[in-house]
Ligand code: HDD
Ligand code: HEM
């Protein structure tokens with residue numbers, strides 16, 4: 001076995017950095033894909049019509065579980081490549097992490113259990129569980145991420161703003177996703193929520209970065225004043241504005257495309273702010289936290305091909321469920 | 333176990349230490365998760381069979397069975413997912429030292445589990461549930477196979493991790509960045525540990541047995557209500573046939589598995605047999621506690637036992653009645669012997685009960701009276717949750733029997749707990765998990781009950797609103 005797998009050297013010199021990128025990629029996939037699921041769940045609260053609700057749930061049903069697996073992929077890839085970061089991050093944010101997984105539990109169960117019983121009260125409980133879980137999960141995850149990146153306490157501006165920002169960007173992508181998949185009657189109000197949330201998100205990001213520069217939280221001020229961060233912020237503003245224009249013109253697919261770049265850019269921002277450390281509070285850098293060459297080489301050789309296969313399944317899944325939706329499922 | 337507290341102590345919430353609360357939380361959450369995971373693993377072959385028969389023969393019976401059990405599978409899958417996600421973070425939240433020390437060894441398999449198995453299941457379950465009109469017949473049947481394959485594969489990777497914890501190898505302890513950790517040295521040895529084949533076969537078969545009992549119980553109940561329900565007569569037959577193969581196999585396999593445990597974890601084996609003094613071991617076939625002490629501290633002298641002299645030695649050594657078996661007196665720290673001893677007896681006792689039920693069913697089937705015997709139908713309804721009871725108790729033997737070690741011989745459980753964790757936080761989350769998961773199990777049972785009701789209504793059986801029956805699964809199987 002070890003004949004073809006180097007024991008003392010990484011397959012390529014930069015493999016630890018590649019894995020930092022891979023872990024961030026999984027995080028980004030999660031934020032983008034489950035983000036619009038959260039958005040659907042939050043926007044669901046604005047509906048009172050049973051038929052519309054079922055339309056939203058039909059958009060959510062076939063894909064959310066697969067989207068959520070990106071979270072597990074992120075967590076386990078972090079464990080496989082940077083076990084100390086995985087351990088410390090979760091142990092240091094104990095209540096947030098457990099609160100987050102419980103919020104995910106309520107978010108997932110609500111819609112699945114709803115249809116099991118035809119009873120108004122039952123449906124109300126399930127809806128409550130869906131909406132509350134969908135709003136709390138990105139909030140808690142964002143607060144956790146804010147603490148991770150900026151080494152800030154839970155009830156501090158950087159952490160709370162990150163949480164609120166994640167909720168806002170989820171609403172943007174959720175609205176764009178639904179607008180692209182439902183009929184114009186439903187798309188109209190979504191447009192309003194989507195644009196409002198875009199403004200809130202961009203304002204939030206700018207406020208967050210300003211606060212961090214002023215307080216120098218986690219020693220990140222220098223990085224924020226560097227050109228990559230400026231470019232990322234500019235790109236986010238551009239996608240937000242372009243998306244809003246597309247939304248107003250009724251070009252919902254283009255809106256969706258630019259909306260989805262926002263959480264992706266956010267993930268890149270997280271990566272830029274973290275690197276070269278993986279968990280600033282511990283001061284551990286990528287090179288210090290990474291596992292030994294043999295272990296990393298093995299996970300690379302076995303894991304990367306599978307990751308490509310997974311991307312192919314996702315293309316298949318979204319291909320099967322492309323096109324507009326109706327309350328009774330996917331119409332042709 | 334409990335630190336003394338006064339009612340006035342503001343820290344009363346911390347009456348559980350971080351260690352105890354973390355262990356209780358891990359044990360409780362995985363016990364609930366495993367119920368749903370085993371449901372997926374065990375139900376998958378039934379679903380593939382029903383789907384295949386349905387597509388091949390177009391027989392209405394199989395279409396009905398497929399549609400019913402896919403609904404059960406879907407509900408169980410969601411619950412498996414939402415309870416599985418907390419599991420994958422609890423290594424970090426509650427046992428960070430374990431994750432740090434073993435990260436190189438367990439991280440790979442866990443990441444493969446996510447990438448190879450969970451994605452496969454989740455993507456193709458989406459197709460199976462929502463895609464009937466969107467994909468061709470072939471792709472549809474293939475989706476059911478892939479979902480099942482994903483379930484079996486996820487079981488494989490998770491057991492790679494657990495088997496390594498029982499019989500660790502393929503690593504070397506090194507100091508890195510001031511911490512002593514296990515560094516991977518031989519991937520093949522580390523993945524394919526001696527325990528893995530035993531565990532995988534025993535666990536998959538246990539899941540099949542548990543689900544066969546569930547299918548048999550639900551079918552028996554429906555047949556009892558509506559004798560001529562053709563589909564459910566068929567399902568009952570299928571389940572009995574599956575049991576007839578899997579139950580005896582489990583006992584034979586378990587017997588050999590016990591010898592392997594004796595070889596690799598003698599301390600655990602001694603706890604399973606309550607064998608305190610090194611020397612010749614008897615096998616207690618039946619053990620009755622003669623006092624309260626005997627329940628919590630089962631030693632030969634305070635139990636009324638029916639034993640086979642020397643057979644413990646015979647089993648452990650594979651043929652020698654006088655072989656010496658290591659006793660618990662050899663070790664400084666022992667697992668809670670009573671839990672392991674009684675759990676083992678419950679599992680094995682149930683295993684023999686299942687063989688008896690399978691033989692009884694086979695006899696009735698041979699006589700062509702399977703659905704006529706009220707007594708058998710009732711017995712199967714009562715037995716429907718017992719597979720799960722055996723599955724859980726078997727896991728308690730494996731996990732509690734390994735204590736005080738979390739990685740056998742390498743890392744103690746109390747060294748694996750988070751130093752940052754306060755007893756209050758740990759107790760709070762433990763309480764939250766208990767409340768939420770009890771509600772979850774109750775919901776799962778209600779969903780099953782509603783599905784059965786709907787099926788009975790569909791079949792035109794008279795409504796059973798008040799015959800005093802509350803679902804085929806008595807609500808006792810959560811943690812027994
Ligand atoms: C339907 C469930 C079921 C049934 C009927 C049995 N088992 Fe079992 N047993 C399990 C379900 C199980 C399990 C899935 O819970 C375990 C836990 C770990 C494992 O690999 O399988 C287990 C573990 C386990 C172990 C090893 C524990 C360890 O790893 O430390 C032994 C020695 C046995 N079993 C022996 C038996 C015997 C002699 C049986 C005779 C009838 C039997 N089992 C029936
Ligand atoms: C699936 C069925 C399983 C059940 C029912 C189960 C049950 C338990 C129980 C009851 C304990 C507590 C032992 C004690 O405190 O005395 C425990 C410990 C533990 N188990 Fe398992 N386990 C299962 C599978 C697994 C698997 C697959 C893994 C790893 C991948 C695992 C990892 C652990 C760890 C890390 C501990 C140590 C923490 C502790 O002592 O509570 N378990 N398990």
Ligand code: HEM
Nearest residue numbers: 072368369372409412413416417419420450483486487490
């Ligand atoms: C500590 C141990 C365990 C961890 C960390 C764990 C983790 C997880 C996670 C994260 C999921 C959700 C995947 C998704 O989103 O689809 C899941 C589901 C699943 N797990 Fe576990 N699991 C553990 C034990 C087990 C065991 C012992 C088995 C079986 C032998 C098992 C079998 C499954 C299966 C089949 C699923 C798919 C969901 C379902 O079908 O219910 N797991 N697990």
